[in-house]
Amino acid sequence: MAQAMLHDDAARLSLPPAFVPSALSEIVVLSDFWSPMSEIRTMLAGLSASGAHGTLIQIVDPAEETFPYSGRVEFVEPEGFGVITAGRAEKWADDYVARVARHRDEIRAETNKLDWLFLDPHHQPLGRRTAAVPAQRHDGEQGQRAHRDGQSGANAQ
Numbered sequence: 394m395a396q397a398m399l400h401d402d403a404a405r406l407s408l409p410p411a412f413v414p415s416a417l418s419e420i421v422v423l424s425d426f427w428s429p430m431s432e433i434r435t436m437l438a439g440l441s442a443s444g445a446h447g448t449l450i451q452i453v454d455p456a457e458e459t460f461p462y463s464g465r466v467e468f469v470e471p472e473g474f475g476v477i478t479a480g481r482a483e484k485w486a487d488d489y490v491a492r493v494a495r496h497r498d499e500i501r502a503e504t505n506k507l508d509w510l511f512l513d514p515h516h517q518p519l520g521r522r523t524a525a526v527p528a529q530r531h532d533g534e535q536g537q538r539a540h541r542d543g544q545s546g547a548n549a550q
């Protein structure tokens with residue numbers, strides 16, 4: 394099995410393959426969403442074209458958010474796209490963190506246009522926000538009111 398994994402040359406896509414969901418579909422996409430915005434826009438356009446709704450949940454390693462590196466660091470792209478050497482990596486941190494924030498803002502703007510949700514682990518724990526997704530989508534105003542009040546849609550009065 395280890396040999397098979399070492400010699401596996403298959404491409405690993407970060408985003409789901411294109412498909413057309415039904416209009417009543419609720420889609421959840423789990424990814425790091427480090428893909429270029431053009432690819433994310435294309436994915437969202439395809440998935441939402443039928444009227445389906447969904448949630449994008451970003452899953453990342455904490456080091457991908459904070460850039461906790463210092464000194465001379467060699468970054469090797471795991472998919473074989475190259476190597477970048479930082480002479481003093483700590484000098485890159487502020488720009489890196491700002492770029493991550495801009496990328497998330499761009500994703501959030503796209504999902505907001507489509508009435509989709511974008512959840513990232515940095516701003517609020519996913520558990521509470523994710524649990525509220527069905528209430529927001531299926532219970533109408535009652536579910537939205539319950540979500541604001543911290544209740545599930547089924548328990549809202």
